[in-house]
Amino acid sequence: MPAKLLHFVKRFDSSSPLLGRLGNLEVRLARNAAEVKAAQQLRYRVFYQEMSAQPSKLQKMTRRDRDSFDRYCDHLLVIDHARGGPMAQRIVGTYRLMRGDRAALAGGFYTAQEFDIAPMLARHPGKRFLELGRSCVLKDYRGKRTVELLWQGIWAYVLAHDIDVLFGCASLAGTDTATLAAPLSFLQSNAPAPAEWRVRAHSHRGTFIDTMAAESLDPRRALASLPPLVKGYLRLGGYVGEGAVVDRQFGTTDVLIVLPREKINPRYVGYYGADGGRFAA
Numbered sequence: 001m002p003a004k005l006l007h008f009v010k011r012f013d014s015s016s017p018l019l020g021r022l023g024n025l026e027v028r029l030a031r032n033a034a035e036v037k038a039a040q041q042l043r044y045r046v047f048y049q050e051m052s053a054q055p056s057k058l059q060k061m062t063r064r065d066r067d068s069f070d071r072y073c074d075h076l077l078v079i080d081h082a083r084g085g086p087m088a089q090r091i092v093g094t095y096r097l098m099r100g101d102r103a104a105l106a107g108g109f110y111t112a113q114e115f116d117i118a119p120m121l122a123r124h125p126g127k128r129f130l131e132l133g134r135s136c137v138l139k140d141y142r143g144k145r146t147v148e149l150l151w152q153g154i155w156a157y158v159l160a161h162d163i164d165v166l167f168g169c170a171s172l173a174g175t176d177t178a179t180l181a182a183p184l185s186f187l188q189s190n191a192p193a194p195a196e197w198r199v200r201a202h203s204h205r206g207t208f209i210d211t212m213a214a215e216s217l218d219p220r221r222a223l224a225s226l227p228p229l230v231k232g233y234l235r236l237g238g239y240v241g242e243g244a245v246v247d248r249q250f251g252t253t254d255v256l257i258v259l260p261r262e263k264i265n266p267r268y269v270g271y272y273g274a275d276g277g278r279f280a281a
Helices: 003-010 033-050 057-062 100-106 118-123 144-160 181-190 219-224 228-236 266-272
Strands: 018-022 025-029 074-080 091-099 129-137 165-173 244-247 252-260
Touching (some): 025 144, 033 074, 074 144, 091 144, 129 144, 144 228
Parallel strands (some): 129 165
Antiparallel strands (some): 074 091
């Protein structure tokens, strides 16, 4: 293992899981239960207070977005040290990461509740899978710097754990699939997964929209209507599974993204560094 990459792997110990820094912002893994709790509080503010997710009574009382998968995941944090105060006020972005070995302990991946990922996993025995989820950033920080640091953290994590495949649900705002027909059709037409990576929404949960005829679809408008996160996955080289799933609790319509590491656009590998050192702290 190259010395520089080994240096990044060592960052994942409990004392210093620091993955990068850009000005006052740093990205690292949560170090303890208190920091995971702070990430859950950030998710609550973004998903339930700013957006249209519907909290349970327990969530309203605790003001945290949490579920049974959290304890098996690593939680990536972007922290703004210029904000001061307790950690809950300094965390401005988060991403939830779950490796295959941890999913086995959790009883499976979160994504399996919406999409039938079992055939894909079975087709690739020995591959190391990483599920990405619960991505959120405070409104005032939804710019290039925060997004770059999140991806810096993910890429360093991928290298450290020798991940082969990234996947997870990505959300479009709204639950009216007729209104979302154009962007959903665009995704199906322009980024369909090849047979070896094909994943289909569970039949009892999925909505399957016929691909619009090319002459009736405005590609530019459809692309512009996609969330930045989804467009980011497409730029990286991600594939899109078949069908979409309406998540009424979160007020979203979810698609499945699959991103084999070997298919990641070389431009982005070069940008973040083959050893993950672009924004080394």
